[in-house]
Amino acid sequence: MPPAENEIVSRRGFPLRAGAALSHHDGDLALIASRPGSVAPRAGEGGGKVQANDYDSFAEAYSADNETNLVNGHYERPAMLALAGDVHGRQILDAGCGSGPLAMALRTRGATVTGFDSSAAMVELARQRLGEEAELHVADLGQPLPFADGAFDDVVASLVLHYLQDWTGPLVELRRVLRPDGRLILSVHHPLIFKLMNPEADYFALTEWSDAYTFSGQPAVLSYWHRPLHAMTDAFTAAGFRVAVVSEPPVSAETPRELLPPHLKGRRSFVSFIFFVLDAN
Numbered sequence: 001m002p003p004a005e006n007e008i009v010s011r012r013g014f015p016l017r018a019g020a021a022l023s024h025h026d027g028d029l030a031l032i033a034s035r036p037g038s039v040a041p042r043a044g045e046g047g048g049k050v051q052a053n054d055y056d057s058f059a060e061a062y063s064a065d066n067e068t069n070l071v072n073g074h075y076e077r078p079a080m081l082a083l084a085g086d087v088h089g090r091q092i093l094d095a096g097c098g099s100g101p102l103a104m105a106l107r108t109r110g111a112t113v114t115g116f117d118s119s120a121a122m123v124e125l126a127r128q129r130l131g132e133e134a135e136l137h138v139a140d141l142g143q144p145l146p147f148a149d150g151a152f153d154d155v156v157a158s159l160v161l162h163y164l165q166d167w168t169g170p171l172v173e174l175r176r177v178l179r180p181d182g183r184l185i186l187s188v189h190h191p192l193i194f195k196l197m198n199p200e201a202d203y204f205a206l207t208e209w210s211d212a213y214t215f216s217g218q219p220a221v222l223s224y225w226h227r228p229l230h231a232m233t234d235a236f237t238a239a240g241f242r243v244a245v246v247s248e249p250p251v252s253a254e255t256p257r258e259l260l261p262p263h264l265k266g267r268r269s270f271v272s273f274i275f276f277v278l279d280a281n
């Protein structure tokens with residue numbers, strides 16, 4: 001299913017086509033989306049009657065969209081793979097693995113990948129993708145993880161940490177399961193996104209915000225925690241990590257031209273996510 005078939009309707013009533021770019025103040029700068037076509041309600045707005053972050057209820061629609069859309073398929077996932085580099089022979093944990101597209105790509109490159117996600121429906125889709133032999137768990141990143149100390153060479157965490165209010169325990173836990181020379185490679189919403197979409201909001205405050213969607217006619221709300229950049233890096237170092245790379249990459253070179261919103265005027269970089277490589281030691 002091409003992403004443009006998902007009509008996204010914001011809580012402010014704007015019908016939005018997937019792939020639209022939405023920042024009203026910096027339309028030439030930002031692409032606001034964890035998936036295409038999203039729009040952020042004002043800071044503090046909730047999602048009406050729809051339960052937030054209920055990935056179980058829209059797992060298949062989300063997974064199909066994520067596969068080929070601009071922000072996941074041609075921007076976030078290629079960037080994570082580029083940061084991971086040569087993973088042949090490495091033991092990798094995919095935290096918040098969703099339906100397993102990154103795990104699959106890493107496995108294709110020669111890694112042995114274990115995955116977990118808090119959504120049982122997403123884990124089931126990952127199992128269908130990766131096969132019965134794959135080690136997959138339903139587990140919550142906010143809780144102690146079912147893995148031994150030092151079990152992994154790398155942890156990848158694509159677009160999951162921004163669902164958590166408190167990063168302290170999760171980061172300590174992710175470092176625990178890494179070997180001493182291991183790496184945590186992660187992506188989250190770029191902290192500018194929240195401020196661009198909510199000019200009246202306090203950039204420096206830890207703030208919950210929501211994003212409303214319909215996936216194939218089904219309403220969905222995702223609720224995130226904004227934190228300023230320094231709060232991210234402070235949390236990393238407090239957990240014992242060293243920040244090795246901060247990345248704001250362009251879309252992949254293979255991105256089909258028609259997926260790039262016209263307002264970018266051919267530019268291949270925009271503000272959407274921020275990527276980090278953290279050394280465990």
Ligand SMILES: C[S@@+](CC[C@H](N)C(=O)[O-])C[C@H]1O[C@@H](n2cnc3c(N)ncnc32)[C@H](O)[C@@H]1O
Nearest residue numbers: 055096097098117118119140141158159160163
């Ligand atoms: C935006 S999706 C990304 C999925 C996958 N990493 C990818 O890039 O395709 C976020 C995923 O994080 C999962 N998630 C959210 N909160 C979580 C938590 N506390 N523990 C584990 N997984 C979580 C969701 O169920 C969902 O599958």
